[in-house]
Amino acid sequence: MKKLIAKRLYAELYDIRVSDWEGEVDFYRGLILNSDLKSQGVLEVACGTGRVTMQLAKEEIDITGLDISSELLEIAQAKSVGMSNVKWILNDMKRFEIDTKFGFAIMPGHSFQFMNSPDEQVKCLEQIKQHLVADGLLVMHLDHQDFGWLAKLPNKKELVYKQGRILTHPTTNLQYRPSSAWSFEPSTQTATVKTNWEEVDRKENVTQIWEMEPKQLHCVFRFEMEHLLKRAGFSIEAVYGDFFKNKLTDESEEMIWVAKNTGDLK
Numbered sequence: 001m002k003k004l005i006a007k008r009l010y011a012e013l014y015d016i017r018v019s020d021w022e023g024e025v026d027f028y029r030g031l032i033l034n035s036d037l038k039s040q041g042v043l044e045v046a047c048g049t050g051r052v053t054m055q056l057a058k059e060e061i062d063i064t065g066l067d068i069s070s071e072l073l074e075i076a077q078a079k080s081v082g083m084s085n086v087k088w089i090l091n092d093m094k095r096f097e098i099d100t101k102f103g104f105a106i107m108p109g110h111s112f113q114f115m116n117s118p119d120e121q122v123k124c125l126e127q128i129k130q131h132l133v134a135d136g137l138l139v140m141h142l143d144h145q146d147f148g149w150l151a152k153l154p155n156k157k158e159l160v161y162k163q164g165r166i167l168t169h170p171t172t173n174l175q176y177r178p179s180s181a182w183s184f185e186p187s188t189q190t191a192t193v194k195t196n197w198e199e200v201d202r203k204e205n206v207t208q209i210w211e212m213e214p215k216q217l218h219c220v221f222r223f224e225m226e227h228l229l230k231r232a233g234f235s236i237e238a239v240y241g242d243f244f245k246n247k248l249t250d251e252s253e254e255m256i257w258v259a260k261n262t263g264d265l266k
């Protein structure tokens, strides 16, 4: 029960906690609106609360958002009431089947890192490929791993919780503070975050604690992604270090991949 409440809180507080990356929405918008593939619509894989979906939908792009979390999709759905160009699908990115092929598949916000084994990664990419038209484009936004940060993370037995900023719930006005502990397992490239949502009173005293299920994020490296995309039958059109199409360098904090569904394995 506590974990379910924590999951709901995560969803309800998502939009006030997560901001757009600089240039992010303009990047997707430009790529889609300047392409003939636009008329084939966009599939957003792991759309969450529709943070990006809704901004593209407002450009009259036909877009379908898919996510595994009913809590996040409920928030998303409420934003698109009365809009006929937006659809939402509750499904797993490793095994979804939709009776449509899209011009674009986009995966904003590092969501591919929820694929935690080569098998899951390939299944997800193959599912996406099956839902793209020939020459359709896949855009993936991943974290460019910070070795310095990862190297300092403890193992799971020595967790250190760090408190985030206090957030006011958009409907109840109650106050919550996330408290998170990261750990890293180098042998599987897995970073795990355990988060507790602390309900706090006006004096910032903790009145309740809602504990979330730990989230495991796979730390994807550049050449791993290149191999995966090629294995799943994509050709690589570009890899950028930010949404302004700058080159991926040692200093880049993001990795943005643009890949094409070529149909054949390269």
Ligand SMILES: C[S@@+](CC[C@H](N)C(=O)[O-])C[C@H]1O[C@@H](n2cnc3c(N)ncnc32)[C@H](O)[C@@H]1O
Residues within 6 Å of the ligand: 018, 045, 046, 047, 048, 049, 050, 051, 052, 066, 067, 068, 069, 072, 091, 092, 093, 094, 107, 108, 109, 110, 111, 114
């Ligand atoms: C960091 S959030 C990003 C959400 C959104 N793309 C954004 O940028 O705001 C990661 C998302 O991946 C979704 N997710 C995780 N595993 C998934 C799976 N197996 N299938 C579909 N969605 C999944 C989560 O529910 C969550 O919405």
